[in-house]
Amino acid sequence: xxxxxxxxxxxxxxxxxxxxxxxxxxxxxxxxxxxxxxxxxxxxxxxxxxxxxxxxxxxxxxxxxxxxxxxxxxxxxxxxxxxxxxxxxxxxxxxxxxxxxxxxxxxxxxxxxxxxxxxxxxxxxxxxxxxxxxxxxxxxxxxxxxxxxxxxxxxxxxxxxxxxxxxxxxxxxxxxxxxxxxxxxxxxxxxxxxxxxxxxxxxxxxxxxxxxxxx
Amino acid sequence: xxxxxxxxxxxxxxxxxxxxxxxxxxxxxxxxxxxxxxxxxxxxxxxxxxxxxxxxxxxxxxxxxxxxxxxxxxxxxxxxxxxxxxxxxxxxxxxxxxxxxxxxxxxxxxxxxxxxxxxxxxxxxxxxxxxxxxxxxxxxxxxxxxxxxxxxxxxxxxxxxxxxxxxxxxxxxxxxxxxxxxxxxxxxxxxxxxxxxxxxxxxxxxxxxxxxxxxxxxxxxxxxxxxxxxxxxxxxxxxxxxxxxxxxxxxxxxxxxxxxxx
Numbered sequence: 001x002x003x004x005x006x007x008x009x010x011x012x013x014x015x016x017x018x019x020x021x022x023x024x025x026x027x028x029x030x031x032x033x034x035x036x037x038x039x040x041x042x043x044x045x046x047x048x049x050x051x052x053x054x055x056x057x058x059x060x061x062x063x064x065x066x067x068x069x070x071x072x073x074x075x076x077x078x079x080x081x082x083x084x085x086x087x088x089x090x091x092x093x094x095x096x097x098x099x100x101x102x103x104x105x106x107x108x109x110x111x112x113x114x115x116x117x118x119x120x121x122x123x124x125x126x127x128x129x130x131x132x133x134x135x136x137x138x139x140x141x142x143x144x145x146x147x148x149x150x151x152x153x154x155x156x157x158x159x160x161x162x163x164x165x166x167x168x169x170x171x172x173x174x175x176x177x178x179x180x181x182x183x184x185x186x187x188x189x190x191x192x193x194x195x196x197x198x199x200x201x202x203x204x205x206x207x208x209x210x211x212x213x214x215x
Numbered sequence: 216x217x218x219x220x221x222x223x224x225x226x227x228x229x230x231x232x233x234x235x236x237x238x239x240x241x242x243x244x245x246x247x248x249x250x251x252x253x254x255x256x257x258x259x260x261x262x263x264x265x266x267x268x269x270x271x272x273x274x275x276x277x278x279x280x281x282x283x284x285x286x287x288x289x290x291x292x293x294x295x296x297x298x299x300x301x302x303x304x305x306x307x308x309x310x311x312x313x314x315x316x317x318x319x320x321x322x323x324x325x326x327x328x329x330x331x332x333x334x335x336x337x338x339x340x341x342x343x344x345x346x347x348x349x350x351x352x353x354x355x356x357x358x359x360x361x362x363x364x365x366x367x368x369x370x371x372x373x374x375x376x377x378x379x380x381x382x383x384x385x386x387x388x389x390x391x392x393x394x395x396x397x398x399x400x401x402x403x404x405x406x407x408x409x410x411x412x413x414x415x416x417x418x419x420x421x422x423x424x425x426x427x428x429x430x431x432x433x434x435x436x437x438x439x440x441x442x443x444x445x446x447x448x449x450x451x452x453x454x455x456x457x458x459x460x461x462x463x464x465x466x467x468x469x470x471x472x473x474x475x476x477x
Binding site: 005008009012015070073074075076077078082085162163164165167171172174175176177178179181183 | 258260261262263264268269270271272273275297298299300303306307309310311312386387388389390392393413417
């Protein structure tokens with residue numbers, strides 16, 4: 001192992017890790033927002049919304065994320081959508097994870113005991129209030145961990161944007177392998193940084209999960 | 216951000232509806248766009264030393280960026296260097312992601328169908344490399360063996376058309392050299408210059424096979440630009456010709472490759 005080389009290039013890997021973190025955060029925010037909307041659409045009483053939600057989820061989950069990124073980035077300009085690599089990466093990954101987020105949220109919401117909903121409706125609470133005061137607080141606790149799993153997967157999926165010219169952690173490692181011919185050292189560096197990012201996120205999710213326990 | 220969100224909404228709905236419709240085509244010559252932007256985006260893989268690679272400070276350097284920057288300078292604009300995976304580099308050019316590929320791309324009939332080339336800006340030769348302890352003396356000895364090539368390079372097609380080999384494709388030259396060195400490949404088919412330099416620099420136990428009359432022994436590298444830009448091609452060609460005439464080209468070639476390779 002060439003430790004000297006690893007130390008010399010480490011600062012540039014950290015810079016690249018910042019890009020990876022930025023893409024992770026932005027695409028996760030987009031994914032959570034869009035995911036909540038899709039979950040709502042899938043559970044809507046209006047047929048058009050339900051159909052849209054179902055089609056969205058099955059199309060996105062039924063095709064590889066890499067293909068979705070390619071369609072958006074390389075195919076986009078053909079239909080007038082010309083995004084720079086970073087935006088295309090964030091939007092592509094965000095749309096992809098949204099489908100998974102939506103299913104996780106929906107899963108947690110339908111797990112909440114039906115009897116409670118019926119009870120609060122009987123007590124005269126509106127549908128919206130029932131959802132807000134009865135269903136959501138319980139569902140929210142249930143979804144923290146599985147959403148955390150999705151975020152974990154999302155961070156690792158950011159490596160895919162190296163294929164559309166975003167120089168993040170993975171492509172930085174590949175570029176350095178190109179000039180140093182030291183694949184082991186370079187991938188170890190990238191791997192350690194990925195692990196650090198995922199460790200921090202994991203701790204955050206655990207903290208939220210503990211906080212959310214009913215006292 | 217709002218604009219992006221709006222675009223996302225459009226993108227998502229269009230993609231879902233599956234309406235892959237009209238093709239957008241710019242009418243004006245891109246030279247005007249580049250001049251008004253004041254910058255020209257040039258693409259390369261960033262993993263092809265000595266032509267384009269990163270130094271220890273993570274800057275993209277080498278023969279290709281030096282030539283690209285010099286051309287841009289002579290056109291009065293700034294060069295912006297983009298690195299992207301080789302197998303998607305032409306798709307990116309066609310999708311307007313950058314203005315030119317200065318990335319050691321060899322000029323072929325097939326590529327001329329979709330892009331125009333400025334140049335050639337250097338000559339290269341197809342070569343087959345094996346380990347020093349290999350028993351193979353000629354291409355015939357490699358029959359049935361595992362031969363590696365870069366995905367999307369001209370050598371890949373050549374190796375497949377030969378039909379005698381088990382062809383394996385990789386992302387780039389670094390992977391090929393590593394795989395040949397560790398024994399997962401019996402031979403690699405590549406451009407000779409970067410490999411000869413890598414062997415010299417890293418003391419690898421590899422050598423070029425003696426392959427007289429190999430097809431593609433006189434390939435040349437060109438700068439790819441989108442079709443329909445005669446003014447851009449002319450301006451870049453003039454910049455290239457000028458630097459070849461006044462000695463700048465030789466200086467760049469000597470610095471990065473150690474020889475004049477025009």
